[in-house]
Amino acid sequence: MENSNYNWSQVQEYRQEVKHICSVLGWSLVALVLLTQIAGILFGLIGYLLSYYKVMGVGAELYKILNSGWFSTAGAHLLAYALVLPVIFAVMEHVPEVVPEKKRMRPGKFFMFFILIMGAGYILNIVGNILNIIVAAVTNRSTYNMNPVNNLFESLNPVVILYVSVLGPVIEEYIFRWKLLNRLRPLGEKAAILFSALMFGLMHGNLSQILYATAIGVVLGYVSVKTGRLKYNCILHIMVNSYSTLLLLMMSRKTITISYLLAVRAVPVVTLGMIIASIVIFCVNVKKTRLLPGNWPEGIEYRDFSSAMYLNPGTVVFIVLNLLLAGYYLLLA
DSSP, rough: OOOHHHHHHHHHHHHHHHOOOHHHHHHHHHHHHHHHHHHHHHHHHHHHHHTTTTTTTTHHHHHHHTTSHHIIIIIIIHHHHHHHHHHHHEEEEEEEOOOOOOOOOHHHHHHHHHHHHHHHHHHHHHHHHHHHHHHHHHHOOSGGOOOOOOHTSSSSOOOHHIIIIIHHHHHHHIIIIIHHHHHHGGGGGGHHHHHHHHHHHHHHOOOHHHHHHHHHHHHHHHHHHOOOOOHHHHHHHHHHHOHHHHHHHHHHHSSSHHHHHHHHHHHHHHHHHHHHHHHHHHHHGGOOOOOOOOSSEEEEOOOHHHHHHSSSSHHHHHHHHHHHHHHHHTTOO
């Protein structure tokens, strides 16, 4: 009986440690959401004041920048990240970072993960779109406003393309698969992958993206824990976003050519092929997948502390905040 009480006490002590770790990380992500939103509001306010007071000279040039298409769609996001990320990383420093062992990945396996990411993303994107359609039918609203990314792609200027295809993926991978995930490694590979993937999905703040970004985050998290190299994650993420951007550029063409028609007809075939291939890859490899445990005290397993990762102040606030944002886009935007 004494041994049983001791084990229970040890579990509770470790759960408190896990709660502290994940709460700090959760609060850092809350700060990321709020501070980037505040930065966007400030940029808009500065632009309004410059216009209202008809500032000349440097102020007039600044007004042109703040109200330009490239800044409002992409530049504002990049500037907000530049201002906010140092603060976020300073908060994260309260949790020790584990530097992983670096391993190489064979080209064949890299391509396999690309197909897996694309297929999983497509499947969950379809599910998200179906849910959006159902909500739209019930509420008599358009599905267009339910995904804020649609506004981003209204102006496919070079800065937006660069942000969506390259800079955005690199920034997101550095935040979620490096700074965040490396601090979760002591909790085990499974815990690190699932927590970072869910936070990554929720960060997108709308139903469609939450679902497929979480699925993509699971695969990218697995790549991160097994290779310890950020470059693989960045390249995979860039490839995924670039593929989507390329499709949008192709579909937005005003002139219709034979090559355009062939490409349009090929897209559904390629999409279906990726979905089928990803399902096959998953079924063949899922039983062979081995996730290493963390630096847990003896006798403690993942199930003993998994709920503590999410039921803590920082993480709960982050989850609620992004679910409210998703609800806004789903029902009010």
